[in-house]
Amino acid sequence: MSWFEKLRGRRTGAGNRVVILSHGFGTDQDAWTSLRPWFEARFDVVSFDLAGCGPMGAESYDFERHGSMFGYADDLVELMDELGLQGCTYVGHSMSCMIGAAAASARPDLFEQIVMIGGSPRYLNDADYVGGFEQENLDQLFESMAANYQAWVAGFAPIVVGVDDREAVADFSRTLFQMRPDIALNTSRTIFESDMRQAVLRVATPVHLIQTSSDVAVPIQVGEWLAGAISNASLDIIDAAGHLPHITAPAEVIRILERRLG
Template sequence: MVTSILPRNNVNVLGNSGQTLIFAHGFGTDQTAWRHQIPAFADRYRIVLFDQVGAGKSDFAAYSPHRYSSLYSYAEDLLDLCAELKLKDSILIGHSVSGMVSLLAALVEPQYFCKLIFIGASPRYLNDINYIGGFEQADLDQLYAAMAANYYAWASGFAPLVMGNPDKPELAIEYANTLSAIRPDIAQAVARVIFQSDHRDKLPRLKIPVDILQSNNDIAVPLEVGQYMAQKIANSTLTNIPTTGHLPHLSAPEIVTRAIASCLANI
C-alpha cells in the first residue's frame, strides 16, 4: 500500500491564498529549520512545509535504502507533493541537498515551479579536475567511518563545523540534536547518497530561473561552487550573502529572510 504523501512527508500547509512557497530543508534538519522565515511570508503567500523521508516527523517506515539510493527518489517525493496539492508556478526555497532535489524535480515537471531559490546548494561535493567541490574522497571516507563508529559522538563534533558561528554555541547544539534525531542507519545512507552525488551535467538543462544564495566560510559548499552553478545555469543569479556557515537561515535568519524577499521581489 502506497502511503499518502501528506502523512508520509509530514506536509503542512499554511494559508490558502497567494502564490505558493515551498520550503525544503537540508540534511540533518527538518521543516522546523524554517521557523524564522515563515512569519515574514505567511501573510502574502501560501506556504508548504514538509520533512524528507527519514527526517523530522516523516513516516520512517516509508524509508528504505534501496528506494532512497539516489536524489531522484527525493525528487519523486517532491513531485508527489506538488501533484497532491495541485500546485503550479510555485517558488521553491531549497537548502543544501534540497537544491539539487528541486532541480531534478523541475527538469521532470517544470510546470510546478516558476523559480528556485538555492541556499547552500551543491551539484557535487567532491573535488574533481577543474572543479572545487570542497572534499576529497579520503575526507568523506573518514566521515563515513566516524558516523559508523559512534554516530552520536560524530553528530556532536560535526554540528559545530557545519554550523560555524562559534560565538553562538546554542546553534551547534540545536543542529546536533536534529542530527541525533535521525536513525543512525538512515543518516549514514543518506550522507553517502548526498556526498557521492554528481549532478553537474543537469545544471545547463534547467530553464527555470534560479537565485543562488551563497554563504561565506561554508565547510560543505565553498564559494567556488556557487560561482560554478551560476556559470552553468543560464537563467541564474548569484548573491553572496554576508553570513557564515552552512545553515545561515538558522544562524543569521534576518539576513536570509531579506535575501529571499529580494528574490521574490524580482518575479
C-alpha cells in the same frame, strides 16, 4: 496514507502564490522557523520533512528509492501532484537544492522560480571543478559516522553551524539525533557521492542562489559554478559563516528574499 501525510506535511500562510520549503540534511521543516513568518505573510506555504528526517523519518525512508537524489525528487513531484500544485516558488536548503533541480529538469511546469541556499551539485573535487572534498575526506566522514554516531554528531554539528551559536548547534544536534544512524549514514553517502551537474544544466527555471562567504561544506567556487551553469541564475553571497544561514543569519537571508522574490 498520502505523501503529504507521510512526509508530515504542513500548509499555512495568507498568500495566493505557493511556496514550498524543503530543508537540508540533518534538519527537519522546523529549520524554517525564523523565515516562516516572512513567507506566511506573502505566500501559501507548504513544508514537509524529507524522507528519513524528522520524527517520522524512519517510516518514510526507503533505502533503494532514497539511495539516489532522484528518489527524493520523485517524492517532491508526487507531493506536488497530489496537492495539485503548479508554477510554485521552491526554496531548498543544501541537499534540497539538488532535489529541486532534479524535479525542475523533469517537470518545469511545477516551478516558477527556485531559491537554492547552500546548494552543491557535487562535493568531490573533479578536474577543474572545485567541490571542496577529496574522496579520503568523505571516507573518514563515513567511517566516523559508522563507528560512533553520537560522537560524530558532537563534532559535526558545530563545524556545519560555523558560528558561535549554542542554540543553533543544540537544535541541529537534536534533529541529527532524530535520524536513525543507518539512515543518516546512507543519506550522507547519497548526498556526498552524487554528481548532479548534468541535472543542473537542464534547469530552465529562474534560480536565485544564496550562500555564505565561509561554508565548510560549499566553497564559493561552487556557487560561482552554479551561477554560470544555470541559464537564468543570480548569486548572492552573505558576509557570514556557516552552512545554515536561514537559521543563524535569517535577517540577511530575508533581505535577499525581499529583493529577489519581491
